[in-house]
Amino acid sequence: MNTNNKGTPSPATHKVGNKKNRPYKQYEGSRNTSTRSTSEKSTVPAPEKLAEKPKTTSTKRPHPQKQRGNYPHMKSKKHLHPAAGGKVQKRRPYHGKKKFVDKRPIPKIEGETVRVITLGGVEEVGRNMFAVEYKDSIWVFDAGFQFVSEADAPGVDYTLPNISYLEEHKDKIKGLIITHGHLDHIGGIPFLIERMGNPTIYTRNLTAIMIKKRMHEFPNAPKLDIHIVEPNDTMMIGDLEFYFFAVTHSIPDCIATSIRTPHGNIVVTGDIKLEHEDGVPVPGEVEHWSQVTTEDNIMLLSDSTNCENPGWSIPEPRIHENVDEIIRNAQGRIMIATFASQFRRMIAFMKSAESQGKKIILEGRSIKTNLEIAKLAGKYTPADGVIIQAGDIDKYPSDKILILCTGGQGEQFAALPRMARGDHKYVKLNNRDTVILSSSVIPGNEISVRNLMDMLYRNDVRLISYKTSDVHSTGHGNQEELKWIINTVHPTFMVPAYGYHSMLKTHKRLALETGMDDEHVIVPDNGSIIEITDRNTATLLPMKAPSSPIMVDGFSISDMQHTVIADRQLLSSDGIFVTVVSINVSKKAMQKSPDIISRGFVYLRESQDLLSQARGIIKRVTEEEIKKSTGNRIDVETLKKQIHKHLERFLLRKTNKQPIIIPVILVV
Numbered sequence: 001m002n003t004n005n006k007g008t009p010s011p012a013t014h015k016v017g018n019k020k021n022r023p024y025k026q027y028e029g030s031r032n033t034s035t036r037s038t039s040e041k042s043t044v045p046a047p048e049k050l051a052e053k054p055k056t057t058s059t060k061r062p063h064p065q066k067q068r069g070n071y072p073h074m075k076s077k078k079h080l081h082p083a084a085g086g087k088v089q090k091r092r093p094y095h096g097k098k099k100f101v102d103k104r105p106i107p108k109i110e111g112e113t114v115r116v117i118t119l120g121g122v123e124e125v126g127r128n129m130f131a132v133e134y135k136d137s138i139w140v141f142d143a144g145f146q147f148v149s150e151a152d153a154p155g156v157d158y159t160l161p162n163i164s165y166l167e168e169h170k171d172k173i174k175g176l177i178i179t180h181g182h183l184d185h186i187g188g189i190p191f192l193i194e195r196m197g198n199p200t201i202y203t204r205n206l207t208a209i210m211i212k213k214r215m216h217e218f219p220n221a222p223k224l225d226i227h228i229v230e231p232n233d234t235m236m237i238g239d240l241e242f243y244f245f246a247v248t249h250s251i252p253d254c255i256a257t258s259i260r261t262p263h264g265n266i267v268v269t270g271d272i273k274l275e276h277e278d279g280v281p282v283p284g285e286v287e288h289w290s291q292v293t294t295e296d297n298i299m300l301l302s303d304s305t306n307c308e309n310p311g312w313s314i315p316e317p318r319i320h321e322n323v324d325e326i327i328r329n330a331q332g333r334i335m336i337a338t339f340a341s342q343f344r345r346m347i348a349f350m351k352s353a354e355s356q357g358k359k360i361i362l363e364g365r366s367i368k369t370n371l372e373i374a375k376l377a378g379k380y381t382p383a384d385g386v387i388i389q390a391g392d393i394d395k396y397p398s399d400k401i402l403i404l405c406t407g408g409q410g411e412q413f414a415a416l417p418r419m420a421r422g423d424h425k426y427v428k429l430n431n432r433d434t435v436i437l438s439s440s441v442i443p444g445n446e447i448s449v450r451n452l453m454d455m456l457y458r459n460d461v462r463l464i465s466y467k468t469s470d471v472h473s474t475g476h477g478n479q480e481e482l483k484w485i486i487n488t489v490h491p492t493f494m495v496p497a498y499g500y501h502s503m504l505k506t507h508k509r510l511a512l513e514t515g516m517d518d519e520h521v522i523v524p525d526n527g528s529i530i531e532i533t534d535r536n537t538a539t540l541l542p543m544k545a546p547s548s549p550i551m552v553d554g555f556s557i558s559d560m561q562h563t564v565i566a567d568r569q570l571l572s573s574d575g576i577f578v579t580v581v582s583i584n585v586s587k588k589a590m591q592k593s594p595d596i597i598s599r600g601f602v603y604l605r606e607s608q609d610l611l612s613q614a615r616g617i618i619k620r621v622t623e624e625e626i627k628k629s630t631g632n633r634i635d636v637e638t639l640k641k642q643i644h645k646h647l648e649r650f651l652l653r654k655t656n657k658q659p660i661i662i663p664v665i666l667v668v
């Protein structure tokens with residue numbers, strides 16, 4: 001590879017293999033089976049054959065005329081569902097997406113092959129984890145988690161990457177490299193580190209403090225072995241040499257890695273943006289990349305989070321200047337809501353306030369924790385008396401007060417929404433207050449942020465948000481920054497990472513704009529395995545490492561929670577319907593009319609007609625089964641199935657609902 005100045009790359013400088021040895025080729029089986037016969041190839045099932053058909057239960061097709069009269073209440077969306085189609089389609093469980101995955105076992109790694117495995121964070125923002133494998137070593141990058149929405153997985157706290165592949169090769173793991181201290185990169189450590197054999201963690205100081213702080217919440221987790229690395233350190237870990245370099249993000253002490261493999265270097269960026277002035281990276285930023293840019297890089301795994309935003313991101317120092325200005329000019333108190341993860345900014349705001357002789361009140365646990373971490377890491381320690389308690393707010397003139405708080409996303413119990421509602425014990429808002437929302441709206445939170453803004457305006461405060469002035473900037477690079485990174489690293493292969501699939505594909509387009517060609521940009525999924533076999537060849541294997549997310553649900557951690565989640569979703573949308581049937585075996589008759597209990601389904605008192613019809617069905621089915629029985633034996637399991645089947649059809653037809661049905665049979 002051309003190792004001189006790579007400011008203007010051209011496709012010609014990429015190594016493009018000839019047709020026989022295409023750089024990014026389709027997998028043709030494991031390397032020692034290149035002469036497989038066509039009949040062998042045909043044993044691989046076609047994607048359509050593997051794709052699971054939705055489970056259906058057919059019912060008799062009802063007459064459309066009759067149906068129309070019967071269901072005036074039906075919503076148009078669901079109208080065709082039971083009434084016209086005649087098929088009862090089961091709801092899909094959580095994570096029901098179907099993709100063709102080659103079920104053959106993953107071949108053993110051989111010779112000088114280097115594997116890159118994207119275990120998490122390439123089909124979502126969060127849950128980041130990659131692994132690199134070479135000979136007898138595996139190195140893992142990050143162990144994050146992802147918060148999940150209540151609608152997707154009710155009751156689940158968060159999901160973790162699936163580490164079955166790593167558990168299987170636990171003895172080979174030589175280290176866990178953590179790029180920075182955000183939860184989507186460190187959140188999984190307490191749950192996963194033991195399963196990985198408690199490998200040494202390599203990271204920078206602030207990240208190490210954040211990891212340790214979090215471990216306090218998990219007293220049963222093992223003691224960690226953390227090795228602090230500094231930018232520009234070079235060290236052997238296992239069989240390969242690692243070079244670490246500093247990168248910019250919304251939190252200090254971020255580290256990127258260049259792994260020196262026999263085929264060239266693999267560069268893993270972590271979350272990243274560039275410090276720049278009007279689209280020109282500042283000298284300090286260029287310096288960070290100076291070593292990497294002179295080297296022979298086979299692969300780049302880079303942050304895709306903001307690749308849909310054109311241009312350059314707003315430089316963070318400009319945000320600090322703007323907020324400094326607002327703090328200086330404010331007539332009354334100032335409340336600033338920001339993400340606790342915006343560590344750099346939080347410190348900058350506090351420094352601003354302190355330098356202007358203001359007192360600071362911290363509201364929100366994560367903000368208080370971050371100040372403690374900043375002190376421990378030597379990043380910032382406020383002078384004595386600068387931080388005051390909320391209860392002392394009235395002891396100072398209002399233009400001497402700055403409140404840093406959580407709740408900018410409208411979270412119900414966070415500090416700012418409580419102030420806005422008038423529920424805060426010490427802070428009552430008034431028309432002299434200035435509120436700064438120094439954060440963007442996380443997709444999905446639009447309504448709660450709108451409600452928060454409405455409530456704030458009801459207090460007649462002066463409201464400043466990222467929409468009206470530059471008081472927020474992202475921690476991730478925009479398009480021009482990402483292109484600069486690709487040009488600087490000038491890799492033979494580019495792997496867009498950290499983001500949803502759509503972001504990865506957009507990042508791919510950016511890579512093509514820099515002059516890379518289609519065959520050199522590999523878009524992975526969770527579980528994808530990319531093999532680098534020489535300086536020109538990277539292959540995406542058709543088989544994948546297990547990638548279904550592990551769910552953290554209360555105290556249980558498992559990747560087999562899907563059934564439980566599917567039940568919870570049904571319960572939350574359609575409720576539960578229990579019937580208790582008592583049978584007197586000696587009399588071969590029902591002891592009494594069946595009992596029905598239901599929750600979250602229909603209001604029973606107003607559904608007497610429905611209930612009596614349901615009872616009728618249960619009675620009829622039970623009597624039929626009793627007739628079939630011989631001697632004093634009743635086939636309870638068959639009876640349950642029959643009641644379930646008939647009730648499910650009946651209730652769906654009558655109510656367009658599919659409650660969870662539980663028949664209970666008492667034999668006396």
Ligand SMILES: [Zn+2]
Nearest residue numbers: 180182249271
């Ligand atoms: Zn981050």
